Amino acid sequence: MTVYRKLLPTDLNAYRDHLLRLSANDRYARFCGFKTDEAIAGYCRGIDWRFTIMVGCFVRGELRAVAELRTEPKVWPGAGELAVSVEPGFQNQGFGSGVMRRILTMARNRAIRRLVLICLTSNRRMQAIARKFLGDLESDCGEVTGRIQLPWPDQVSLLQEALDGGTAMVNGMLDQWQGAPDPEPAAA
Numbered sequence: 001m002t003v004y005r006k007l008l009p010t011d012l013n014a015y016r017d018h019l020l021r022l023s024a025n026d027r028y029a030r031f032c033g034f035k036t037d038e039a040i041a042g043y044c045r046g047i048d049w050r051f052t053i054m055v056g057c058f059v060r061g062e063l064r065a066v067a068e069l070r071t072e073p074k075v076w077p078g079a080g081e082l083a084v085s086v087e088p089g090f091q092n093q094g095f096g097s098g099v100m101r102r103i104l105t106m107a108r109n110r111a112i113r114r115l116v117l118i119c120l121t122s123n124r125r126m127q128a129i130a131r132k133f134l135g136d137l138e139s140d141c142g143e144v145t146g147r148i149q150l151p152w153p154d155q156v157s158l159l160q161e162a163l164d165g166g167t168a169m170v171n172g173m174l175d176q177w178q179g180a181p182d183p184e185p186a187a188a
């Protein structure tokens with residue numbers, strides 16, 4: 001079963017392991033530069049959960065895709081930067097779009113008004129998603145930037161997030177039951 005949900009600080013190791021499973025090319029695309037295993041572990045340790053929102057996609061209980069939104073309220077009030085990662089073997093199946101759609105709803109509901117996403121010019125797949133959700137892209141010096149001005153939250157966006165949260169809870173429970181081994185036959 002596929003479960004989308006907000007990531008919590010207790011998911012930090014799962015996020016680190018997800019990033020470590022990215023191929024060298026995907027790591028380069030995700031961070032717009034090389035990252036060793038140690039650098040990825042350090043990056044995860046450095047996450048400030050007060051200013052970071054993440055949505056993950058769990059496939060059969062394993063974290064396979066994440067949208068990460070970083071904000072810096074003191075430096076850029078009301079603004080944030082987005083990044084998405086989907087593991088090899090799970091790409092091109094809609095998971096990147098799935099986490100992206102959900103993180104945009106969450107950002108909007110937290111009154112984040114301006115979002116930016118930067119990816120490499122060669123990253124056609126990310127550009128397809130960015131174009132779908134953010135609109136026109138700007139290209140410069142080997143990088144492509146997507147920007148979006150989010151509207152204020154409204155009843156629909158709040159309801160959407162509540163529905164996403166409720167669906168995540170129900171799917172998470174069903175997933176656990178499905179994965180549970182058959183109970184031992186009761187002793188006579």
Ligand SMILES: CC(C)(COP(=O)(O)OP(=O)(O)OC[C@H]1O[C@@H](n2cnc3c(N)ncnc32)[C@H](O)[C@@H]1OP(=O)(O)O)[C@@H](O)C(=O)NCCC(=O)NCCS
Nearest residue numbers: 026029084085086091092093094095096097124125126128
């Ligand atoms: C980029 C990435 C996040 C995309 O996630 P994904 O789950 O594979 O993407 P989706 O399946 O949701 O959508 C892919 C879109 O790209 C399109 N696409 C696929 N290959 C393409 C190509 N060669 N050229 C143009 N578009 C392409 C698909 O048609 C689809 O668009 P659609 O939904 O309008 O049909 C994922 O491949 C990834 O994690 N790559 C490595 C890390 C990375 O590049 N991160 C981005 C940095 S912010």
